[in-house]
Amino acid sequence: MSIIKLSHTSKELYLKSPRAFFYHYYLNLREKVVGSPLFFGSLIETGLEALFNGAKLEEAQDAFRKEFKSVRVNGSFENLATSNNIRYSKADLDLDVFTEKELKDLEGKSDQFKSWMSLQRKGELLIAAYHKDILPKIKKVIATQQYFSIKNEAGDEITGFADLICE
Numbered sequence: 001m002s003i004i005k006l007s008h009t010s011k012e013l014y015l016k017s018p019r020a021f022f023y024h025y026y027l028n029l030r031e032k033v034v035g036s037p038l039f040f041g042s043l044i045e046t047g048l049e050a051l052f053n054g055a056k057l058e059e060a061q062d063a064f065r066k067e068f069k070s071v072r073v074n075g076s077f078e079n080l081a082t083s084n085n086i087r088y089s090k091a092d093l094d095l096d097v098f099t100e101k102e103l104k105d106l107e108g109k110s111d112q113f114k115s116w117m118s119l120q121r122k123g124e125l126l127i128a129a130y131h132k133d134i135l136p137k138i139k140k141v142i143a144t145q146q147y148f149s150i151k152n153e154a155g156d157e158i159t160g161f162a163d164l165i166c167e
Contacts, residue, residue: 007160030074035087039071039080040119045163047127049144052164057131061124068120081116088115097121139167 014021023029047064092115142165
């Protein structure tokens with residue numbers, strides 16, 4: 001009997017389209033273009049993990065910014081600001097997060113670049129909000145990105161990573 005590994009993402013893909021699930025997980029065929037939510041969540045975790053592990057706010061935001069330059073898409077690294085293999089949604093671009101000077105600097109830039117800058121700013125703001133509102137409520141960080149495995153009596157196993165374990 002073979003082991004079947006399911007994630008939330010794979011389950012959602014199967015429910016949306018069993019054929020797309022088959023292509024993705026059995027034939028290993030991937031889309032050439034990936035959407036921003038796929039990488040934003042992973043990259044924001046870099047900054048939050050730094051914050052939860054004792055980094056100062058600026059250090060955590062720097063860790064996020066450092067990673068928010070490129071991601072691996074189908075085996076090669078893609079520049080998040082310029083790659084045609086990255087798809088940003090309309091919701092990614094929020095001009096309200098910029099100062100007047102920054103808005104002037106963005107004039108003439110592509111919508112892709114503006115969306116990338118907007119998401120970067122949103123990431124910085126999210127990390128700052130965690131620093132201000134969440135971190136003071138945490139007494140002790142026990143672990144970040146902690147692997148877990150739970151088996152039942154029938155031999156079924158659930159594995160995953162807990163983003164944060166704290167008191």
